[in-house]
Amino acid sequence: MSARLAESAWSVTASLAAPGLRLLLRRRAMRGKEIADRLAERWGAETSPRPAGKLLWLHAASVGETLSVLPVLAALPPAVTVLLTTGTVTSASLLAQRLPAMGLADRVIHRFAPLDVPRWVTRFLDHWQPDAAAFVESELWPNQLRAAAARGIPLLLLNGRLSPRSAAGWARVPGFARDVLGRFTAVRARGEEDAARFRALGAPNVSAPGDLKLAAPPLPADPAALAALQAELAGRPVWLAASTHPGEEALIAAAHRQLAAGHPGLTTIIAPRHPERGPALAAHLGAALRSAGASPAPGVWIADTLGELGLWYRLAPVTFVGRSLLPPGGGQNPLEPARLGCAIAVGPHTGNFTAHVAALRDAGALTVVPDPAALARWVAGMLADPARRAQAGAAAASVADQMADLPRETAAALMALLGVR
Incomplete structure (x- = not known):
């Protein structure tokens, strides 16, 4: 033609x-x-x-x-x-x-x-x-x-x-x-x-x-909200699954169950890519819901409010980035948590962010996990080793600061x- x-x-x-x-x-x-x-x-x-x-x-x-x-x-x-x-x-x-x-x-x-x-x-x-x-x-x-x-x-x-x-x-x-x-x-x-x-x-x-995504400033966060949540979560293990897509939340919940036995008081924060899915996810997973006023008690907590992803990255420096565990996936921007010094994991399906994932992985800032069991092992390792977590986060921030x-x-x-x- x-x-x-x-x-x-x-x-x-x-x-x-x-x-x-x-x-x-x-x-x-x-x-x-x-x-x-x-x-x-x-x-x-x-x-x-x-x-x-x-x-x-x-x-x-x-x-x-x-x-x-x-x-x-x-x-x-x-x-x-x-x-x-x-x-x-x-x-x-x-x-x-x-x-x-x-x-x-x-x-x-x-x-x-x-x-x-x-x-x-x-x-x-x-x-x-x-x-x-x-x-x-x-x-x-x-x-x-x-x-x-x-x-x-x-x-x-x-x-x-x-x-x-x-x-x-x-x-x-x-x-x-x-x-x-x-x-x-x-x-x-x-x-x-x-x-x-x-x-x-x-x-x-x-x-x-x-x-340009390498050059974006850190996502903002309300300092008062951050301080209040840090006080609530003080002394408890916490990790984040950010920008998740349909089907992934059940896998995150499976990883949480695998982790919970060895980590008393564990809080798993799930921030779905589309916040309007929050109520349905909470009902399906039996989870607490941020938009309903629920506090982050031990268990799964759905963070379904708009514009607060910067808050969750600051609160939980052990972070999984979604749209990557299930095909076709494509990934979400891993530079957002990198900019805030998070240790990062992604699934194997990150085709829209190949260069970013490779740069972070080569720097020791990111790990690719193939399934929920591997994700749980990675989270456990990061929670158990603050020095390793800090090293990965510093490497991530260095990559994100290049532009x-x-x-x-x-x-x-x-x-x-x-x-x-």
Whole structure:
């Protein structure tokens, strides 16, 4: 299929799907996956005026991408207004907390991204008229890129991520891939392996300055809440299973049972990746629930509150990072606990974070565990040996501190894209 035919087929399909997509969005809102009174943003509608002056459109799909660009936003000069679009309710909730706390609420506007329907994208661009646009990691929507490029809006791909599987998919339509990627002024890949895959597909001006996720600041925590929980848990063994996905919690509970006999008073904290799953998990596992006001008594404690992962990492420096025990997995960001000096374990399925896992493992900061029994043995070893735990945590923090200047360098690249010196 030619590039032009593939692009036309995508546009026609998206246009024909528009009525069904509206219905899908409404159904997602009923399940809490969208915000009902903000659905119009998904089809590009807007009632507030565009701010005067330079406007940078920055798109970050979900929480991980959003967290990675927050330091970049902080490094931009106050004269630049940023329109930050995301695609998930969780990322919107996170930004509602973080932007005011960082002093950015007056110059960063959050909106949900329009779906890739041509007329919805046109409506969005007609209103906002961005002077430049940057997309984070792997959000490559053909209609958005084509419409922006047609208006002469310079485009940059930040922290570009392209897995071998995704690259193979794009390689099946090489002309289409070349046209889509060719609309970027430049691609700043997160690492050399990703950069090589982008170059092979025809992307222009590819560089590999480093991974923004390596440069993110430590996740925040409420000092008063931390002190109170530390007092409650004083003298008790505690460990954390963070960012878990469906099916993993039962395996974590099995590891807890294996550990409990040899560790009186053991508290296992499970922080599910999607906090709304908390009540169902608590009922299924017979566990206490943070959002219901339960204290972390011995046993399994479900930490199902939003924006408190930094609290759990500080509270429990022995940490398992989820979405990794069961296939297909993919992993979650292990640099978040690394930045806070945690000893880290992951399962074998971490394909989305291969380079991060390898760097941490090579530094002696991370262990790969194949199953719940191995996880329990690793936790037991870390709980029994504070010196080993501290050594692993220090190594993790050292790895995570390698890209401290990258947000400032990335902000400079965005200013150049805007034509601002």
